Amino acid sequence: MPNIIDGKAISAEIRRELAEKTQVFKEKNGFAPGLAVIIVGEDPASKVYVRNKHRACEEIGFTSFGYELPENTTEEELIALVEKLNHDNRVHGILVQLPLPRHLDEEKVLLTIDPRKDVDAFHPYNVGKIMIGNYDFLPCTPAGVMELLRRSHISVEGKECVVVGRSNIVGKPQAMLLLQANGTVTICHSRTKDLKEVCRRADILVAAIGKPEFFDASYIKEGAVVIDVGMNRRPADGKLCGDVDYASVAPHTSYITPVPGGVGPMTIAMLMQNTFTAAAKMGAK
Numbered sequence: 594m595p596n597i598i599d600g601k602a603i604s605a606e607i608r609r610e611l612a613e614k615t616q617v618f619k620e621k622n623g624f625a626p627g628l629a630v631i632i633v634g635e636d637p638a639s640k641v642y643v644r645n646k647h648r649a650c651e652e653i654g655f656t657s658f659g660y661e662l663p664e665n666t667t668e669e670e671l672i673a674l675v676e677k678l679n680h681d682n683r684v685h686g687i688l689v690q691l692p693l694p695r696h697l698d699e700e701k702v703l704l705t706i707d708p709r710k711d712v713d714a715f716h717p718y719n720v721g722k723i724m725i726g727n728y729d730f731l732p733c734t735p736a737g738v739m740e741l742l743r744r745s746h747i748s749v750e751g752k753e754c755v756v757v758g759r760s761n762i763v764g765k766p767q768a769m770l771l772l773q774a775n776g777t778v779t780i781c782h783s784r785t786k787d788l789k790e791v792c793r794r795a796d797i798l799v800a801a802i803g804k805p806e807f808f809d810a811s812y813i814k815e816g817a818v819v820i821d822v823g824m825n826r827r828p829a830d831g832k833l834c835g836d837v838d839y840a841s842v843a844p845h846t847s848y849i850t851p852v853p854g855g856v857g858p859m860t861i862a863m864l865m866q867n868t869f870t871a872a873a874k875m876g877a878k
């Protein structure tokens with residue numbers, strides 16, 4: 594039987610640790626780490642994510658600043674707000690919830706965020722630092738995956754790691770972090786020739802392609818560690834599911850993350866950790 598990696602419990606543990614550190618931080622410095630979250634428009638999924646971020650701040654003892662801008666906000670208005678927050682010394686982390694409405698240039702907006710406050714680690718400066726291996730922040734989802742492995746005592750060193758997906762937010766940085774942990778890393782994508790054969794080599798498989806229950810047992814080496822980053826709706830019943838067909842795959846793994854309750858809850862924990870790091874670097878005594 595596989596070990597089920599309980600992301601919900603591990604995330605709660607990290608948030609508990611952060612709440613304790615934050616109390617000490619506040620007593621020492623006289624202020625709390627502050628996170629500003631900007632949302633533009635009415636996307637219902639984004640609204641839920643943003644609400645959860647504010648809730649996590651409250652629970653840990655951070656100050657959170659919420660900005661809900663209308664769908665028709667101009668690029669100039671959004672950039673002006675980011676610049677104002679760059680100069681607000683109560684704000685240590687700035688997050689612009691993605692996706693933005695189509696008339697706004699995401700890259701331009703993200704470039705405006707002060708890299709020291711870039712708690713998503715999406716700014717090219719921070720992306721470059723990650724490539725070099727000398728970073729302050731890691732993007733939240735890949736960092737969450739590494740933390741799940743670490744806290745489950747799964748060693749990456751020397752392992753065949755296969756990352757399926759090459760997005761800037763997950764696949765590419767995930768591959769880099771596994772490499773830095775001394776894994777032998779392969780990145781697969783939609784043009785990979787024999788995806789199944791490559792996946793079957795994996796000691797650690799990270800699935801991040803956004804296709805509901807795509808990976809069945811035929812993709813899995815017996816005893817592999819399977820990390821499911823997918824967050825999809827199952828067409829048959831509309832329920833939340835991952836990229837991995839859990840029922841088929843789980844019996845063949847040594848460790849597996851469920852969806853929901855695996856990687857998902859880690860993303861917010863890592864965002865909170867990045868905000869604490871930003872505050873400690875910028876303003877702490």
Ligand code: GUN
Pocket residue numbers: 688689690691692713733734860
């Ligand atoms: N939308 C979905 N995930 C994320 C994330 O990690 N950061 C931001 N800024 N937007 C998102």
